Amino acid sequence: MDTETETDDRLLGRSAKDARAFEVLVVRMSGVLHGYLARRAPAAADDLLAEVWLQAFSSRKSFDPELGTARTWLFGVARNVLAAHWRRIDREQQLPASNERASDPWxxxxxxxxxxxxxxxxxxxxxxxxxxxxxxxxxxxxxxxxxxxxxxxxxxxxxxxxxxxxxxxxxxxxxxxxxxxxxxxxxxxx
Structure with a gap:
């Protein structure tokens, strides 16, 4: 199947054995994931996106299409990376950890x-x-x-x-x- 017409779910599943399939996902999904991160952490969005792709690539074999789509799986990875970012910022500033602060800087x-x-x-x-x-x-x-x-x-x-x-x-x-x-x-x- 042509990777340009292949679904994100199939690409992510196939990427466990063929890393080139993951490259297509990066091209397709980087814009929306970057937007998600930029609206929440504008100064760190580029670095966070890189971290999302690193974590997604290293855990791509854990994707289970029975539990959701590739899109939701990737947004879940992005959400976890963003939460880790805010926890790290809180630790560096020696602020008490807070779930609210750790997820969105309003x-x-x-x-x-x-x-x-x-x-x-x-x-x-x-x-x-x-x-x-x-x-x-x-x-x-x-x-x-x-x-x-x-x-x-x-x-x-x-x-x-x-x-x-x-x-x-x-x-x-x-x-x-x-x-x-x-x-x-x-x-x-x-």
């Missing part, structure tokens, strides 16, 4: 929000979400994963992911509707 996300006026409120809303709900929402919204794929990345059942994603979307939607309503009342452009 102070950096705030600087990149397009709607500056809504940014602080949206940031507080997102920071107030439970960690898994926030991660699911970001994987679906930013990384364009399906809820089932995001569930596999986070390591929870798809039904649980859908309900948590619904809760997160409902909270964010309520805040954004309140902002729109307030702006209409005050005559500010929405």
């Amino acid at each position: 102070h950096a996300v705030d600087r990149r929000l397009d709607a500056a006026a809504v940014g602080p409120l949206l940031r507080r809303t997102m920071a107030g979400l439970p960690h898994v709900e926030r991660e699911l929402l970001l994987l679906v919204a930013w990384e364009q994963l399906t809820p089932t794929e995001a569930a596999a990345v986070v390591g929870i059942p798809p039904g649980t992911a859908r309900s948590r994603l619904h809760r997160a979307r409902t909270r964010v939607r309520a805040v954004m509707q309140q902002v729109a309503y307030t702006r209409r009342l005050t005559g500010d452009p929405v």
Whole structure:
């Protein structure tokens, strides 16, 4: 089969015996994985992507298509590399370890929000979400994963992911509707 038309799952499976198949995955998936890392750790994204590919290559034989797609497996590797990065930063700064800090530096996300006026409120809303709900929402919204794929990345059942994603979307939607309503009342452009 031509590697250009071969699915990511087949390429990853075949890469255990043929390293050239892995090269095609690197070309196909580097952009989306780099985007995922750059939105969370802009200054370290290039190095983190390299680490993702090193870890993915060394553990490629562990990929099981019965447990998910190559895409979700690679996002899982990226998520683990990112978490290790934040834990390392925390240790270097001698800060107490925290799961919230170890997964997403929200102070950096705030600087990149397009709607500056809504940014602080949206940031507080997102920071107030439970960690898994926030991660699911970001994987679906930013990384364009399906809820089932995001569930596999986070390591929870798809039904649980859908309900948590619904809760997160409902909270964010309520805040954004309140902002729109307030702006209409005050005559500010929405």
